[in-house]
Amino acid sequence: MCTQHKSFDLVTFGEIMLRLSPPSGERLVRGDIFEKRAGGAELNVASGVSLLGLRTGIISKLPDNEMGTYIKNRIRFVGVSDDYLIYDGEPGARLGIYYYENGAAPRKPGIVYDRAGSSINRIHMDEIPSDVYADTRMFHTSGITLALSQATQETAIHLIKSFKENGAKISFDVNYRANLWDEETARTTIQQILPYVDVLFISEESSRRMFQKTGEMSDIMKSYCKEYGVKIVATTQRKVISPKKHDFTSVIYSAETDQFYTEDPYYDIDVVDRIGSGDAYVAGVLFGLLNYNDPMKALQFGNATSAVKNTIPGDLPSSDFKEINRIIRAHNATGPQSELNR
Numbered sequence: 001m002c003t004q005h006k007s008f009d010l011v012t013f014g015e016i017m018l019r020l021s022p023p024s025g026e027r028l029v030r031g032d033i034f035e036k037r038a039g040g041a042e043l044n045v046a047s048g049v050s051l052l053g054l055r056t057g058i059i060s061k062l063p064d065n066e067m068g069t070y071i072k073n074r075i076r077f078v079g080v081s082d083d084y085l086i087y088d089g090e091p092g093a094r095l096g097i098y099y100y101e102n103g104a105a106p107r108k109p110g111i112v113y114d115r116a117g118s119s120i121n122r123i124h125m126d127e128i129p130s131d132v133y134a135d136t137r138m139f140h141t142s143g144i145t146l147a148l149s150q151a152t153q154e155t156a157i158h159l160i161k162s163f164k165e166n167g168a169k170i171s172f173d174v175n176y177r178a179n180l181w182d183e184e185t186a187r188t189t190i191q192q193i194l195p196y197v198d199v200l201f202i203s204e205e206s207s208r209r210m211f212q213k214t215g216e217m218s219d220i221m222k223s224y225c226k227e228y229g230v231k232i233v234a235t236t237q238r239k240v241i242s243p244k245k246h247d248f249t250s251v252i253y254s255a256e257t258d259q260f261y262t263e264d265p266y267y268d269i270d271v272v273d274r275i276g277s278g279d280a281y282v283a284g285v286l287f288g289l290l291n292y293n294d295p296m297k298a299l300q301f302g303n304a305t306s307a308v309k310n311t312i313p314g315d316l317p318s319s320d321f322k323e324i325n326r327i328i329r330a331h332n333a334t335g336p337q338s339e340l341n342r
Helices: 041-052 067-076 129-136 143-148 149-163 183-196 204-210 218-226 279-294 295-309 321-332
Strands: 008-013 019-021 035-039 056-063 086-087 097-101 110-114 137-144 169-173 199-201 232-244 245-254 260-264 266-270
Touching: 008 110, 008 129, 008 149, 035 041, 035 067, 035 097, 035 137, 041 056, 041 067, 041 137, 041 143, 041 279, 041 295, 056 067, 067 086, 067 245, 067 295, 086 204, 097 169, 129 149, 129 232, 137 149, 137 295, 143 149, 149 169, 149 183, 149 204, 169 183, 169 279, 183 218, 204 218, 204 232, 218 232, 218 245, 232 279, 232 295, 245 279, 245 295, 260 295, 266 295, 295 321
Parallel strands: 008 056, 008 137, 019 097, 056 086, 137 169, 169 199, 199 232
Antiparallel strands: 019 035, 097 110, 232 245, 245 260, 245 266
């Protein structure tokens, strides 16, 4: 997939946010200290692919102040290009914030968003340099970006069409959030862009509830390829035993081979921080497709990167190719594994 040489293997578009969290185990309603981190679905994906060894960039808009500089520095730290960041110097420029509280059974994690009026919602298409379209192998965005505002939706759709016209593959994560838009609006909006999408990430719940599809999940996954021309459909399968213990695997369908790909789950994952693990999965799958053009490799990298991200605090992943490759080998190994291999 996408073998021609271009400067960027992957470019994403979406909001970058500031995450504030009390110390692990503490509550938002009583904690006095917050730890700050950078995050956001599309940044998480770009950073995961970058850490695995490919060149990535992100299109976004940040306030032209100290918090914007903090985010820019974090983007650079994970190896993502800041070439296409736009800075907002207007009065009222701000960075979206969300507050996250870790859970512990029987108490679930909690999130409070404070993102209204953030700078990304004032982005204009003419602010984005046109040279990026022909210099990118794959473009990725999500349903969150479509839902944020009219400005982000129009920009995302324009980017999808422009990248597609210039030969890039399009990746889209439905990532439906009921607190951002209703199911009917989401369904009709996403249906408009699906004919441009090559790689689709969608959960079973979104397929059945938001897209109102019925029947076997295998048939539902195939239906996106038959109805819209999608080439790859990926669906995760997470079993939540408790906030601190999960099992995880996924299924990928390839229209080209007309095959489904899956593997045994990663059992009893020690969950330190679940946020960003779905984006890590997307990153692993896209890396596998871009680097190997192999759905099974994509599945293995997606499952491994997601499983490992659960064990790391913060939104952003921190695992490189060597670590993920080692984890994949261990997952597929049979018999006892030596503790000396470390």
